[in-house]
Amino acid sequence: MNKTIRRASVFCLLLVLALLVRVTWVQAYQGQALADDKNNRRNLIGQYENPLGNIIVGGEAITGSAKTGGKDFAYKRTYTDGPLYAPITGYSSQAFGTSLLEGVYKNVLNGSDTRLKTMMDLLTNKRADPGDVLTTIDRDVQKAGFDALQGKQGAAVALDPATGQILGVVNNPSFDPGRITGANDEEAWKELSADKGKALENTALRKPQAPGSTFKLVTLAAAIENGLVTDIDTPTGVKAPYTIPGTRTDLRSEAPAEMCNNVSARVALRLSCNNVFAEFAHRLGQDKMRAMAEKLGFNTQIDTPVRTNPPSSYPSKKMSVDQVAQTGIGQFDVQATPLQMAMVTAAIENGGELASPHMVSEVTDANGNVLESFKDTKSQRVMKEKTASMLREAMKTVVAEGGGRPAQVGGAEVGGKTGTAQRGVNNSLAPLAWFTSYGKLGGKQIAVAVVIENSDTDRSEIGGGKLAAPIAQKMMAAWLKK
Template sequence: MNTPLRRLATVMLVMFVALMGASTWVQYVKAPELNSDSRNVRTLYREYGNARGPIVVAGDAVAQSVKVDDSYGYQRTYSDGDTYSAVTGFYSIVHGSTQLEHAANDALTGRGDQLFFTRLRDLITGRKPEGAAVETTILPAAQRAAREGLGDQQGAVVAIEPSTGRILALVSTPGFDPNALATHDVAAASSAYTQLAGADGNPLRSNATLETYPPGSTFKLVTAATALENGYTADTEIPAPTVLDLPQSSATIGNFGGGGCGSDPITIAEALRVSCNTAFGQLGMDLGDDAIREQAEKFGFDSGLTIPMDVVKSVFPADLNAPQTAQSAIGQFDVRATPMQMAMVAAAIANDGVLMKPYTVDRVRAADLSVVSTTEPSVLSRAVSASTAQQLTDMMLGVVNSGTGTAAQISGVQVAGKTGTAQTTEGAAPHAWFTAFAPADNPQVAVAVIVEHGGNAGNEATGGRIAAPIARAVIEAVLNS
């Protein structure tokens, strides 16, 4: 009799342990995953039943929750939603969240670790929980200038404060109105999402941070930096033929318009001023792909980034032969960069060669207005030496003062910049690029602009003609604020 009882007791003990283990697994290990599952209606009701914190720009809420008379309790609303959509993203009961609404969700819902004592206080006092306010680095005047400058053209603008990494403008076009997705009408929200997801230009995806493009001649800044860091100077002369024959192939590189670059040989400074493709193609082959790649990585290429939204990696390709290296040195072949990345290149040069980590959140403030966290500026890398940064600055001044970027000139302000006109797929108009910083002697802002496929100018577009005026407007907005 004892043996059967012992066996039964053992089975019961095993079942009890299994039950406790399963409960522990579900309640503790799987809890975060279950809570974040969009199908978990309890999570939706819990989140919408409390006031979600606002996303704030210069003291004004551009995203906030308002009390409504339905089963959810609060609804998200956005002011000037199209202008700030690349910053805020959306928050939807059907399709989840994107951009800051997603990246800062723990703070906005009040569930972040830094808000533990706030939650404890609310529990003790019986106060209804509220999310924290996320105060951004965005400068309204710069954001509006970028949005108005792009107009109905598809593209992006990023503006950064070089000395800190604070992002002053982050715009992607076409934008969208997050209010259409924030509605509690499930059918309407789903319909709006379907229309946006299928619209030209994919408005829901930020071109500033989640899309990469061939950077074209703006990448010549990286190639020039590589040369200066490896013994060349701005006055070093390099070959500049009208057509560069590429070894190991029948391919060639020509210059914009099919002409020469004024002289052959040409100094590196002059080659940058007139954006000489053949000179930089030859320079790239002389330097080698490994050296250019190493320099690109110091500027942030081939590394992921969060601001705190995710920024996709910009890429300088591996294992290049000589012709591919020549093409890559002028920002073509398989070189890909986000507008964020090219703004970082300009910002690093502006900041004496030191690249600061970009960020969009200044501070998080609890519902009682106490500051619970503040973003401190941090160094991402030493991109180039101070001497190289100064030489690049002087060369970029030449681009704007008398080169391809004269449309970025501002009276009384020295603007340092670089144009780019990037070839894309065959038959498609080129992308128009411009990256710059100002004032050159005391940089307050670095900016990158891309207008996809030449915007309204199409095949007639150049970076100097189409993108440079937008950059100028953003720079003026920052300097006048």
């Protein structure tokens, strides 16, 4: 054979062998990785070729699936009371992906989770029947908060202090996730993304803001735990008027200075005396203040299983003495979500033990078999039982005699704390109105935190007791009086 032809033949044979090796490698070793690649359109089509599993509230599905009539995307997600439950479900969109519970449990809900596969599914390589996600949300609590927030921009979270079960997560404005489930909903997406995406913003779980005077509960807890306060009815010795340490600036309170002069911790909490709590923080110092905040969940990403990102925060960078004092009243760089402040109150109500907050009780397969269960409560002690008891006593006074009166629930024990937080350059924005509270009645208990960002109330009338406390009251009553 001609030498040139022989060399060409060998070269071609080597090319064929190289192609065979490559094909074998791709099919045998890389096939699954390519099949699972997020950019593989066949995966997206596969997610919607059959009805999806459902998210459940109180035994009833709040999601569903509808035929599209299309070839590639045979089904799309539907929602019952979409705006009511949007802060929990998130969305499942053929064009824009998934979020919140729809995102966390995407593989369970579309049948691709390997735990769902039967032996027949494995043999045929067929997508399994989808599973369901059972939530801890209580419909009555959720609706009470949703209805009460209409006309206001804000958010609320309700917890069962003993179990950590999240009973309600409410945002306003909200959105209807059913508007963006299809492959061609760009106009609806643009509308929801307008105004800096406020409709899609999860203020309840993922928007930390200055908590104002509601943070005084953390400051008082630190003061009691560190021996600075041993009796909530003993005068604190803190004078008013009060100059912020390291400055020449007087720190004012809503109450007249003479009413906040050398008062007890109970009176200071009821009147929200800034001088007392700023001085507590100054005496305790940054490290002790931060340690108490972190025990209660600050500076930690919390998976509910929806992740709180960014987390609520207490400053870890070195602060000046005046800045530390300001953190004692929930200002400077202290940031908290309604979920975080509900956790603070829940720990106080639960005798100093903080149960891990969660909004899912079980994840099941198509036959109801449990894949994951969150019914066994995980909790940790974050303060002494005596500390929690002293805090509850002071909080009850706020609701019985102070600005928290609108939170009273007939026949129930209710304690709370109002808050108003300054924001914007030179306080250019309307202040935030906060309220956090607990309620107990007949063996049932609940903790609620509410923040109001905007309302039609005159700026001079903005306050946690007036705007946020009535919303907490309705959510507490919905649970306690079932």
